[in-house]
Amino acid sequence: MLDADALSGRLLFAIPKKGRLHEKCLELLSGADIQFRKDHRLDVCLVKNHNIALVFLPASDIPSFVGKGNVDLGITGQDVIRESQMQQHVTEVLPLNFGKCALQVQVPEAGPIQAAEQLVGKRVVTSFEVLAGEYFGRLDEQLGLAGKNKTNIEYVGGSVEAACALGLADGIVDLVESGDTMRAAGLHAIATLMQSEAVLIKSSTPKHETLEPLIKLITARIAGVVAASKYVVCEYNVRRSQLHDATRLTPGRRAPTISPLEDEDWVAVSSMVEKKRIADVMDDLTKIGAEDILIFNLDNCRV
Ligand SMILES: Nc1ncnc2c1ncn2[C@@H]1O[C@H](COP(=O)(O)OP(=O)(O)OP(=O)(O)O)[C@@H](O)[C@H]1O
Numbered sequence: 001m002l003d004a005d006a007l008s009g010r011l012l013f014a015i016p017k018k019g020r021l022h023e024k025c026l027e028l029l030s031g032a033d034i035q036f037r038k039d040h041r042l043d044v045c046l047v048k049n050h051n052i053a054l055v056f057l058p059a060s061d062i063p064s065f066v067g068k069g070n071v072d073l074g075i076t077g078q079d080v081i082r083e084s085q086m087q088q089h090v091t092e093v094l095p096l097n098f099g100k101c102a103l104q105v106q107v108p109e110a111g112p113i114q115a116a117e118q119l120v121g122k123r124v125v126t127s128f129e130v131l132a133g134e135y136f137g138r139l140d141e142q143l144g145l146a147g148k149n150k151t152n153i154e155y156v157g158g159s160v161e162a163a164c165a166l167g168l169a170d171g172i173v174d175l176v177e178s179g180d181t182m183r184a185a186g187l188h189a190i191a192t193l194m195q196s197e198a199v200l201i202k203s204s205t206p207k208h209e210t211l212e213p214l215i216k217l218i219t220a221r222i223a224g225v226v227a228a229s230k231y232v233v234c235e236y237n238v239r240r241s242q243l244h245d246a247t248r249l250t251p252g253r254r255a256p257t258i259s260p261l262e263d264e265d266w267v268a269v270s271s272m273v274e275k276k277r278i279a280d281v282m283d284d285l286t287k288i289g290a291e292d293i294l295i296f297n298l299d300n301c302r303v
């Protein structure tokens with residue numbers, strides 16, 4: 001049985017218990033060698049190889065748990081940090097390169113409303129009532145709307161995209177990543193409130209200063225896993241005469257590693273390249289005559 005004594009002195013680390021961020025967080029913990037076994041009936045579990053307990057919570061509750069110092073560290077989306085108005089109380093330690101999405105105003109594609117200003121004074125349904133309220137509050141003010149003429153922001157807990165088709169809303173404010181959900185509902189985006197991604201957060205006023213070294217260690221480990229997911233190692237051979245162009249294409253993080261080959265006219269180059277750029281870089285290396293271009297994924301790194 002898990003009790004307060006078992007948790008005493010441990011760093012409490014909040015992880016989304018379900019939803020879009022959950023699986024990615026488990027991959028991150030595994031990559032950082034944070035070992036645990038979770039009993040499916042319990043939302044708290046002890047980490048075997050560190051003085052840490054994991055606390056599985058709804059992503060939307062994590063900013064307030066961290067901000068109030070009830071847990072020491074957490075992972076959640078920047079959108080829910082802003083929505084819970086906790087940005088003054090939490091420090092974003094590290095962006096995590098997943099959970100990327102945009103909070104957007106959406107309206108029926110074929111409808112009469114084609115700009116956010118045209119929604120002012122009408123009905124907007126959302127799970128982000130604070131952010132939508134602030135956004136339309138500013139527009140109401142700009143357009144001089146007051147009292148019951150103001151934009152009507154209505155909260156729903158999910159399936160926001162159905163609201164227009166059901167006749168409950170003239171527009172919605174919801175998250176968009178690929179846009180598939182939005183298009184399937186016959187909607188399109190007309191304004192963006194914010195971009196968001198998952199972040200590692202800690203309390204701005206930590207209650208347990210003694211846990212700071214462990215927070216630094218976990219942050220460094222997670223940063224290594226995140227960097228490994230962003231970069232590949234690119235190795236190739238190129239004529240020495242083309243080395244200037246080659247190193248311009250693959251400058252590396254500090255500098256590329258250049259090794260001599262038996263053939264004195266050629267060198268081997270090894271360099272880290274951002275994964276999202278690698279196809280273009282390979283095309284450009286081919287154009288300058290690079291050969292034997294090899295790409296390696298990284299499991300982990302410290303850069
Ligand atoms: N389509 C998406 N692509 C990428 N990230 C997303 C996407 N949808 C949501 N997110 C991110 O994941 C977070 C959690 O969203 P999700 O819809 O999974 O919530 P949930 O855990 O089911 O909801 P809740 O617990 O608040 O009811 C969002 O706040 C956002 O930061």
Ligand SMILES: O=P(O)(O)OC[C@H]1O[C@H](OP(=O)(O)OP(=O)(O)O)[C@H](O)[C@@H]1O
Binds near residue numbers: 161177178180
């Ligand atoms: O642009 P897309 O790639 O289609 O993603 C957007 C959808 O993802 C999120 O919901 P999710 O699927 O996580 O389920 P939920 O509505 O139950 O939160 C969000 O609320 C959108 O509905």
